Amino acid sequence: MNSPTQAESLVFDGRSVIDGKRVNARSGDTFACISPVDGSQLAEVARCSAADIDAAVAAARAAFDDHRWSGLAPAQRKKIMIRFADLVQKNGDRLALTETMDMGKPVKYARAVDVNSAANCLRWYGEAVDKVYDEIAPTPRTALALITREPVGVVGVIVPWNYPMIMAAWKIAPALAAGNSVVLKPSEKSPLTALLLADLALEAGIPAGVFNVVTGFGPEAGSPLALHMDVDCIAFTGSTRVGKQIHVMAGQSNLKRAWTELGGKSPNIVFADCPNLDKAVEAAIGSIFFNQGESCNAPSRLFLQDSIRDEFLERALKLVPAYAPADPRQASTIMGALVDKIQMNTVLGYIESGRTEGATLLAGGEQVLTETGGCYVQPTIFAGVTPDMKIAREEIFGPVLSVLSFSDAADVVRQANASVYGLQAGVWTSDLNKAHGVARALRAGTVHVNQYDEDDITVPFGGFKQSGVGRDKSLHAFDKYTETKTTWIRIDSPV
Ligand code: NAD
Numbered sequence: 001m002n003s004p005t006q007a008e009s010l011v012f013d014g015r016s017v018i019d020g021k022r023v024n025a026r027s028g029d030t031f032a033c034i035s036p037v038d039g040s041q042l043a044e045v046a047r048c049s050a051a052d053i054d055a056a057v058a059a060a061r062a063a064f065d066d067h068r069w070s071g072l073a074p075a076q077r078k079k080i081m082i083r084f085a086d087l088v089q090k091n092g093d094r095l096a097l098t099e100t101m102d103m104g105k106p107v108k109y110a111r112a113v114d115v116n117s118a119a120n121c122l123r124w125y126g127e128a129v130d131k132v133y134d135e136i137a138p139t140p141r142t143a144l145a146l147i148t149r150e151p152v153g154v155v156g157v158i159v160p161w162n163y164p165m166i167m168a169a170w171k172i173a174p175a176l177a178a179g180n181s182v183v184l185k186p187s188e189k190s191p192l193t194a195l196l197l198a199d200l201a202l203e204a205g206i207p208a209g210v211f212n213v214v215t216g217f218g219p220e221a222g223s224p225l226a227l228h229m230d231v232d233c234i235a236f237t238g239s240t241r242v243g244k245q246i247h248v249m250a251g252q253s254n255l256k257r258a259w260t261e262l263g264g265k266s267p268n269i270v271f272a273d274c275p276n277l278d279k280a281v282e283a284a285i286g287s288i289f290f291n292q293g294e295s296c297n298a299p300s301r302l303f304l305q306d307s308i309r310d311e312f313l314e315r316a317l318k319l320v321p322a323y324a325p326a327d328p329r330q331a332s333t334i335m336g337a338l339v340d341k342i343q344m345n346t347v348l349g350y351i352e353s354g355r356t357e358g359a360t361l362l363a364g365g366e367q368v369l370t371e372t373g374g375c376y377v378q379p380t381i382f383a384g385v386t387p388d389m390k391i392a393r394e395e396i397f398g399p400v401l402s403v404l405s406f407s408d409a410a411d412v413v414r415q416a417n418a419s420v421y422g423l424q425a426g427v428w429t430s431d432l433n434k435a436h437g438v439a440r441a442l443r444a445g446t447v448h449v450n451q452y453d454e455d456d457i458t459v460p461f462g463g464f465k466q467s468g469v470g471r472d473k474s475l476h477a478f479d480k481y482t483e484t485k486t487t488w489i490r491i492d493s494p495v
Contacts, residue, residue: 007037007097007329014045014191016052016215017198019059020208025216026051033191036104036337036344037328039373045191048216050224053183056212057230060154060181063209070151070179074130081126081177084204088119088165091200095165095193097329103161103190104337104375105291106328117457118169118197121473124457125173128475137486144489149482151179152257153232156225158218158246159194160238161187161339162294162397167261168194170461171235174477176201176211183212183231185222187238189339191215218242223249226258233257235480237296240395240420240466247469259470259480261296261462263395264423267416268299268452269406269438272307274428275450281315283426283452284401289323289379292338293347293399296467297424299452301385301392302403303412309405313362313383320363323399325376337374338398344375347398351380354391359402360384387415395421409434413441422464426452445471 029047096111137145159167186194198213226249243260250258328336364380385402406412425444460471
């Protein structure tokens with residue numbers, strides 16, 4: 001299912017899912033869900049607010065308290081989570097095309113990356129949950145101390161629009177597997193696949209009320225969730241600006257646990273002794289333009305050592321034409337549309353600032369395919385970028401690469417770390433000492449050496465500094481959705 005005609009045959013239901021039912025907002029309000037592919041309206045989506053969040057949280061609380069899910073043996077939850085993952089796979093074509101129409105990414109990647117990763121994540125946490133053990137502490141013989149993990153209760157989840165299914169899965173999979181109830185608020189820019197996930201969860205056997213999806217805008221639906229007195233934990237992925245507000249709202253309300261996965265401006269550092277320059281070029285270009293540059297971990301600051309700069313850029317420019325934006329519904333497309341006009345104008349504004357601040361535009365820089373009614377921007381490369389420029393400091397979240405220069409390891413580590421963000425970084429060198437030394441010195445949650453695309457559900461994902469608090473993925477994610485309890489038992493030994 002990947003041609004424009006098949007996309008037209010899709011019917012989208014924009015109602016929220018609360019307590020196992022598709023429902024309109026209590027106010028009856030809706031908002032138009034517009035496709036960035038061609039400007040068409042896909043659906044009227046429920047514009048929920050505090051009353052709807054209250055209803056969803058009440059349903060989640062009731063489900064948690066009567067143990068319809070939290071009380072199941074982990075092995076039983078595992079079976080249902082795996083069924084959920086299977087259903088995501090089975091409905092993969094529909095989910096992928098919905099994602100493409102909703103946020104503009106190429107259907108090829110929506111199917112191969114987004115659907116597969118979301119299904120794999122649900123399956124992995126389902127499979128893990130009956131294999132993690134609790135602890136007994138090494139206490140004196142007169143007492144026994146059990147250290148157990150318990151679900152936190154009701155988990156609020158707020159996600160962005162760039163990988164709607166994957167971002168949701170990274171949070172709902174460990175939260176549900178651990179026995180929590182969930183209220184998910186997807187981005188107003190891409191709400192449709194989250195609603196389909198809720199339908200599939202019900203079909204898989206996750207009881208009504210356990211997984212609710214409430215659609216709406218951040219201040220109207222997101223804030224009431226983050227401020228709710230009966231939500232025990234809020235797991236957020238999005239911008240650093242809103243992430244800071246989430247921590248404030250958690251503190252202002254019930255001191256709910258707050259976990260935030262936020263923005264990035266990741267440095268990708270290529271030393272002159274890079275073992276394979278072609279690979280480094282491919283990774284630098286492929287990773288910044290993947291998903292139209294709308295990736296939190298995109299290596300958007302490329303640092304080239306002086307002696308290889310010209311050679312590297314010459315090779316890089318040869319790859320750029322392949323990323324010319326095209327209709328993302330076509331199977332051959334690798335660069336689609338930006339999520340909406342607002343984001344497109346933000347990106348174009350950054351391109352303008354690069355020009356006026358004196359960077360050299362090597363490729364792209366323009367909006368294209370305007371006749372489609374969609375939101376398409378050329379893959380863009382600026383060279384001669386200096387650390388003080390806006391395009392070197394701020395997250396653009398679009399297909400724009402800023403190329404900077406450096407002289408030696410100390411110089412590049414200083415420049416790379418001079419950022420409020422610390423999500424990821426890349427280092428390319430043949431020198432083992434340099435690789436380890438620079439990787440250790442970089443203030444980032446993940447450092448890639450001689451590649452930039454390794455990814456696996458088994459490893460933690462998250463950032464240092466203002467890239468957020470906490471880690472998604474891996475067994476570490478269970479820490480976010482469980483409380484640690486100690487139970488002391490006195491032993492009056494008769495012997
Ligand atoms: P955003 O912060 O604008 O919105 C994210 C979510 O928060 C949306 O659902 C939105 O409706 C909601 N929201 C907005 N205002 C709110 C408020 N006042 N109260 C509660 N909720 C509110 O971010 P975005 O534009 O959707 O996403 C892009 C950002 O996400 C980028 O900064 C990107 O780096 C980041 N991101 C980070 C990761 C990661 O794992 N670190 C992954 C993907 C995206």
